[in-house]
Amino acid sequence: MSAYFADIAIISLEPWSELSRMALGFITPDFFATESLINALWLTVSFALLGVALGLLIGAPLSLIYQSKFVSGLCAMVRGIHEIFWALLFLQLFGLSPITGILAIALPYGATFARVFHDILLQSPNTTTHTMPRGVDRISRYTYGKLGHVYPLVLAYIRYRFECALRSSAVLGFIGMPTIGFYLETAFRQGNYHEGAALLILLVLLIGTISWWVKAKLIPVYLLLSLVTLPPIGAVDGLLVWQFISHDLLPPGINGIAYGQIELSQGIDQFINWWQQLTFEQALPGMLATLVLALCALGATHLLAMWGYLAASRHLRGRLAANAGQLLLLILRSIPEYLLAFIFMMLLGPSMLPAIAALALHNGALIAYLVSRQDGAIKPSELYCPRFDHFSYEILPRIYPNLISLLFYRFEIILRETAIFGVLGIATLGFYIDSAFAEIRYSNALYLLLTTALLNVIVDIIARRLLAKRLPQGVVLGQASCVA
Numbered sequence: 001m002s003a004y005f006a007d008i009a010i011i012s013l014e015p016w017s018e019l020s021r022m023a024l025g026f027i028t029p030d031f032f033a034t035e036s037l038i039n040a041l042w043l044t045v046s047f048a049l050l051g052v053a054l055g056l057l058i059g060a061p062l063s064l065i066y067q068s069k070f071v072s073g074l075c076a077m078v079r080g081i082h083e084i085f086w087a088l089l090f091l092q093l094f095g096l097s098p099i100t101g102i103l104a105i106a107l108p109y110g111a112t113f114a115r116v117f118h119d120i121l122l123q124s125p126n127t128t129t130h131t132m133p134r135g136v137d138r139i140s141r142y143t144y145g146k147l148g149h150v151y152p153l154v155l156a157y158i159r160y161r162f163e164c165a166l167r168s169s170a171v172l173g174f175i176g177m178p179t180i181g182f183y184l185e186t187a188f189r190q191g192n193y194h195e196g197a198a199l200l201i202l203l204v205l206l207i208g209t210i211s212w213w214v215k216a217k218l219i220p221v222y223l224l225l226s227l228v229t230l231p232p233i234g235a236v237d238g239l240l241v242w243q244f245i246s247h248d249l250l251p252p253g254i255n256g257i258a259y260g261q262i263e264l265s266q267g268i269d270q271f272i273n274w275w276q277q278l279t280f281e282q283a284l285p286g287m288l289a290t291l292v293l294a295l296c297a298l299g300a301t302h303l304l305a306m307w308g309y310l311a312a313s314r315h316l317r318g319r320l321a322a323n324a325g326q327l328l329l330l331i332l333r334s335i336p337e338y339l340l341a342f343i344f345m346m347l348l349g350p351s352m353l354p355a356i357a358a359l360a361l362h363n364g365a366l367i368a369y370l371v372s373r374q375d376g377a378i379k380p381s382e383l384y385c386p387r388f389d390h391f392s393y394e395i396l397p398r399i400y401p402n403l404i405s406l407l408f409y410r411f412e413i414i415l416r417e418t419a420i421f422g423v424l425g426i427a428t429l430g431f432y433i434d435s436a437f438a439e440i441r442y443s444n445a446l447y448l449l450l451t452t453a454l455l456n457v458i459v460d461i462i463a464r465r466l467l468a469k470r471l472p473q474g475v476v477l478g479q480a481s482c483v484a
Helices: 013-025 039-063 069-079 083-094 099-124 127-131 138-175 180-189 191-206 216-228 239-249 256-258 265-312 319-334 338-349 350-375 388-424 429-438 442-470 473-483
Strands: none
Touching: 013 191, 013 338, 039 099, 039 138, 039 180, 039 191, 039 216, 069 099, 069 350, 069 442, 083 099, 083 239, 083 429, 099 138, 138 180, 138 191, 138 338, 180 191, 180 239, 191 319, 216 319, 239 442, 256 265, 265 319, 265 350, 265 388, 265 429, 265 442, 319 350, 338 350, 338 388, 350 388, 350 473, 388 429, 388 442, 429 442
């Protein structure tokens, strides 16, 4: 039904001509066209690594008190705002500084770590804790009694989150940060598809080979090198920061009251007029467009996840065909949704269709990849034959509930990504947020950011309750460690 309200028109007059040029660029990539390529790749890794490290320092302690409604609500609001929006906010304070990129990743990731670690810890059995002798200190009781049982899940999630951070770090280049995304946007926008294809291939290789170059013993070395090789951090003007917080972010009316420029009644009237105009002209239309786009993307993601799983299932395909399908899924899930939408928009024009296609391809590939890994652990009966009817009767019913749980959990991410596509010109909440920053209306931007976060919180609560009713509790908590 949401597709009826979606703007999915193809505006570009000759998409095939541009597509053929892109295809030629991918056939003949130029890996030597980009200056400072090694530095851009390393900064992409550095921002991601330092952002995840700082996010762990924030999220790990919060996970221990996440049962507090205040903490869980605050974390939900923080992670409901996309990294690009955090970066746009910090740009006003720190400019194009490494602090902007690192904090933009660390804050939402820290809030996500808090939620997921809390969910993982809930899966830990109490048997070890009950058998410990009396007088054991709390740290030992927690480390051996709780964390020891779920430590592999925690490490697996940190690794997955680092993969996400690499994509986020690359996307921050689209707003000027010196990561590989900056050169990707420049190359594609200027039509240098040979260079853009090479950069995209390198980004996919960087993410796809994480298991080869990210080793536990090397992480301290990477962290030290990241700190040493960061670009210079300019001086932070405290007066500018205070001006931004105490004046620029205050809405009209409240600003005048705080500084004694207008009377209380007049200030309240100004604030109400500002709130009404911003809510009915930007916030509500933006929320509606965001929900329509997200729901369309959710339906398309479901279809593509099913198709992707069918293409990568070893119980349905041969080993060679299944491996080829998993390789394709790896490539698609390694490309950030924002970058896919940017490329599709160049081909199809500015409508919701590029965003829907980008979200469905990336998230569908991710869900299909995770489900195909579960598929490999299933042992069929002796009577099983690799035919579609046998597969549909014996394998698919054992996989499908987890696929749906992954889809529900991924919807929160889809909604966050949907909002940022407004930066590309689609009339979601992100479009109005980006316009507010461009017009130096920071109070408008803050209100719209809070609206975005609140929308994500509401959707997350609804999705969790639906999952809790329809799926076993163990399935829900287990999948949170994979896709949150």
